[in-house]
Amino acid sequence: SFADAVTERDGFTHVYAVAPPSSLIKDLLLESVDQGFADAGLSMERVAIIGDNTAAAVPLQEALAAEFNERGVEIAVQEQWAPGLDDASGIATKIASTDVDAVFLISYAFTDVQLVVSALESRGVEAPIIQNGGQGLLPAWQDLGDSIVGMSTFVTANPVIGGEEIAAKLAAAAGESFARQDHLVGYFLVQVAAAAIDAAGTTD
Numbered sequence: 001s002f003a004d005a006v007t008e009r010d011g012f013t014h015v016y017a018v019a020p021p022s023s024l025i026k027d028l029l030l031e032s033v034d035q036g037f038a039d040a041g042l043s044m045e046r047v048a049i050i051g052d053n054t055a056a057a058v059p060l061q062e063a064l065a066a067e068f069n070e071r072g073v074e075i076a077v078q079e080q081w082a083p084g085l086d087d088a089s090g091i092a093t094k095i096a097s098t099d100v101d102a103v104f105l106i107s108y109a110f111t112d113v114q115l116v117v118s119a120l121e122s123r124g125v126e127a128p129i130i131q132n133g134g135q136g137l138l139p140a141w142q143d144l145g146d147s148i149v150g151m152s153t154f155v156t157a158n159p160v161i162g163g164e165e166i167a168a169k170l171a172a173a174a175g176e177s178f179a180r181q182d183h184l185v186g187y188f189l190v191q192v193a194a195a196a197i198d199a200a201g202t203t204d
Helices: 022-040 058-071 089-096 110-122 139-148 163-174 181-200
Strands: 046-052 074-081 102-106 129-132 151-154
Touching: 022 058, 022 129, 046 058, 046 089, 058 074, 058 102, 074 089, 089 110, 102 110, 110 129, 163 181
Parallel strands: 046 074, 046 102, 102 129, 129 151
Antiparallel strands: none
16 A cells, blocks of 8 residues: 555545655664664664565665665665565575675565564574564464564554554454554544545535
8 A cells, every 4th residue: 555656656646645655664664773773782784685576565675775775785685576475495595694784574475474584583594674564563473482583563653543542442352462553544544534524624
């Protein structure tokens, strides 16, 4: 839904984005990552950028690559695949042999991401794994135990009126420790529509 191909497509005059397009997520993601590295006393001199070849993933991968080139950060591995990855061993082996400081995993299929993370862990890759998207927050990750230590994901979160109370109720109803962004975005969209109707003074 945040692919540039959707938000910039000619003729789509009623596409309303509640998240930045993929190509613009780079600055927001790196703002968080850079601060985390600084807080941990880590440097980022060599990275891997990997992920699927979908319209949502590619613009962010390209934006990250451009930013790292500007910074003089070496991109040791840059790989893409079509969703439905069967075997992550080749990609994981390449990354394991390059001693990267971070792995930027921009892929939106949970099974693909799980395969890659498991393959990296089995090869002893200890670099932080940074994702983008809600698949990094799914409860299914709990089943992998310590293999997900060092993995993080970046998701959009819109302000919602009464959001903290709603989030607490949703988390309790779902039996989870927190409400994911997918739980809350519906409330945000309704509030955006209501605000637009109020501002226009009509539903026409």
